[in-house]
Amino acid sequence: MTIADWFAGAQITGRMLRTLDRIGPGGVIIADLYERDYYVTHARTLDPAQQTSFIVFGYHDLVVNLAHYTAEYADRGWQKLVDAVDESTWDTMTERLEDLAGTGFVVTRMREHMQRYGFDLTAVPHYYHRYADPGIYQRPTTRMVVDRYVDRANPTVTVTVKMPLQEATGGLSLIKVTDQGRHVTGWPKALRNQFTASSHAHRVRAEVDAHLRRTHT
Known part of the structure; x- marks a missing residue:
């Protein structure tokens, strides 16, 4: 039995996506390994350190993909999206579990501290290989x-954190802040170990608060 077969009886439904839409920013659909099923919840209810459930779709994913499917399929867009989310989630389940198992402490701690500072994950984490030489598609890769977050108190503000899965690589991370889709600020950082995650999350909070004072008062 493969890990995908573990969820053979589960299904992501139109009702789940409608619930996700009602929750709004911070809403996520998770796969629960114990229950072998999918559930809709808010990201702030999740414990980033546990590995028995994980995000497979988020509110941000819904907004972006629904616009695409509606433009392509018009009135059939909603059902086409539901079917696509359900199928792609099942098809990529093995890869998702491998990425979950390979996630280092630095990523987990960053997620914990971002949550503590009022930022909620609002999209499925996107995993990929970064090549050592851009444009040369061969190893070594990182x-x-x-991770995409929304400011819980100011949902027009989003933060993306791009970082190596394992801290031992010493690779640079990149943090970007946007407001209503417009760039606010961003900076590269070497998140070299889990103990530095708190200071970086604190800086995100400080930068966002400074932006809000300048523009929302």
Whole structure:
């Protein structure tokens, strides 16, 4: 039995996506390994350190993909999206579990501290290989993850954190802040170990608060 077969009886439904839409920013659909099923919840209810459930779709994913499917399929866009999310989630389940198992402490701690500072994950984490030489598609590569957050108190503000999956690589991370889709600020950082994650999350909070004072008062 493969890990995908573990979820053979589970299904992501239109009702789940409608619930996700009602929750809004910070809403996520998770796969629960114990229950072998999918559930809709808010990211702030999740413990980033546990590995028995993980995000497979988020509110941000819904907004972006629904616009695409509606433009392509018009009235059939909603059902086409539901079917695509359900199928792609099942098809990529093995890869998702491998990435979950390979996630280092530095990523987990960053997620914990971002949550503590009022930022909620609002999209499925995106994992990919970063090549040592851009444009030269051969090893060595670094496994990376992109996490997208929304400011809980100011949902027009989003933060993306791109970082190596394992701290031992010493690779640079990149943090970007946007407001209503417009760039606010960003900076590269070497998140070299889990103990530095708190200071970086604190800087994100400080930068966002400074932006809000300048523009929202």
